[in-house]
Amino acid sequence: MSSLQVADPQGTQPCRSVLYIPGSRERALEKARDLACDAIIFDLEDAVAPEEKTAARDLLARVLAGADYGPRLKLVRINGFDTEWGREDAAAMARAIASGAKIDAILVPKVSAPADLDAVAVLAPGVSLWAMMETCAGMLNAQAIAAHPMLRGMVMGTNDLAKELGSRFRADRLPMQAGLGLCLLAARAYGLTIVDGVYNAFRDEEGLRAECEQGRDMGFDGKTLIHPAQLAVANAAFAPSEAELDLARRQIAAFDEVTAAGGGVAVVDGRIVENLHIVTARALLDKAAAIGALALAG
Secondary structure, three states: OOOOOOOOOOOOOOOOEEEEEEOOOHHHHHHHHHOOOOEEEEEOOOOOOHHHHHHHHHHHHHHHHHOOOOOOEEEEEOOOOOOOOHHHHHHHHHHHHHOOOOOOEEEEOOOOOHHHHHHHHHHOOOOOEEEEEOOHHHHHOHHHHHOOOOEEEEEEOHHHHHHHHOOOOOOOOHHHHHHHHHHHHHHHHOOOEEEEOOOOOOOOHHHHHHHHHHHHHHOOOEEEEOOHHHHHHHHHHOOOOHHHHHHHHHHHHHHHHHHHOOOOOEEEOOEEEOHHHHHHHHHHHHHHHHHHHHHHHO
């Protein structure tokens, strides 16, 4: 998707909870099949020690060739091309996909410019790509990156971004707002899925909930997670509430009634409802239906 377009802000592929799973841990790969996550990032980069990289690549290709992870989105994060493993990671995943492995996309780390995606696309032609957005250059080049024809999604890498910025942790993530906003704008302009960065204190449920709610309110589709204990909080935060669904249904009903009578604007709960609100309301109902279908399939 290389042309500029208006994105569906809700999307139909649930990505509320996107869990990192180390590609080197066979037991974790097996357990992930039964976890209540919307998407999985099978990680060959940060979660795998250097001496385990090659074995992890082979293990992951073998597992994904046979394991059934259901309708969840399945991403493989490869190593960067500035390492000795990156190019073979990309080539190996491309071969695995060609042989029938159930991989939806390759996640490219530290994407700073479209050329980083081009390099992977050469070794994995026709394979969908996602971009880790975690460098200052990546923030400044977000629009050009989002326009790449093979790109389907973005993942915020807030830990690496904080390192580059030299910023301190704040609960409100004020130092992150410029970068988060630039990537959100780019993703929405080009119809991409975009998920927020990780919350490191995996036992801090209240802190996680607050950051999920902040990300949701900003417009992210979901949050990347480092531990299964975080799944329930993310799933709840990024799912439409019953109150939101009820309002969406009432907005649609009121608008349909008004338009049938020749009008163009309805009023629900004392607020104007126009066609743009109906687009959002229908997308919200579609998202709820997609979440329900994923739960049934899982």
